[in-house]
Amino acid sequence: MDMPPAAPLPDLDWARITESLDAHGNAIAPGLLTPAQCAALAAGYAAPDGYRSRIVMARHGFGRGEYKYFSYPLPPLLQQLRTALYPQLAPIANRWNRQLGINVQHPADHAAFLQRCHDAGQRRPTPLILEYGPGDYNCLHQDLYGEHVFPLQVAVLLSRPGQDFTGGEFVMTETSSREQCAEVLPLQQGDALIFTVNQRPVPGARGWRKTAMRHGVSALRSGRRHTLGLIFHDAQ
DSSP, X not given: OOOOOOOOOOOOXXXXXXXXXXXXXXXXXXXXXXXXXXXXHHHGXXXXXXXXXXXXXXXXXXXXXXXXXXXXXXXXXXHHHHHHHHXXXXXXXXXXXXXXXXXXXXXXXXXXXXXXXXXXXXXXXXXXXXXXXXXXXXXEEOOOOSSOOOSXXXXXXXXXXXXXXXXXXXXXXXXXXXXXXXXXXXXXXXXXXXXXXXXXXXXXXXXXXXXXXEEEEOOEEEEOEEEEEEESSOBO
């Protein structure tokens, strides 16, 4: 598989990202990948090697479209992204767990967290690339995969909205005991969306309360859409 090599990553405004994650459960990091990197990753979807499995969504009731999980060793760029982003997100994840009364703290280093996953039998890599065509969509879901779940994940849009495809908006829903709401997140090629995997803390009159988050993709009207998904825990 001909994948783009690792390269210096742009500086991200982590103060703004943290504020947005706390307020909304998601944050957009503009231009995490270059157009060339995006194009190379999307083109690599057709490669016969480098992936451990291919999932056709309709066969499992997940929606329409398909995706592939990368195999280990990951392409250098994906390994770099996972390794570099995790330490920035771990303090947020740990604070959220404390606020929710969850007695789990994640190590500062991603390799140490992966070792925790692997020791528990979660050894299959979870980074993936998704492909949608006209009429395809992704049902609202959560990417859990096992006992050890890192509370945040990242999706990077590899295609150009309005040029490569139309429709196909990224959608998040939030459900608590008091209310439900949905949000459509506008992304451009190369933008990363950092978002809640499962649940996040929300301040209330009597302290912190849990709100459940799900994510999906609305139906494409035309073209083809590719997305890179970075999940920090591995699967059973």
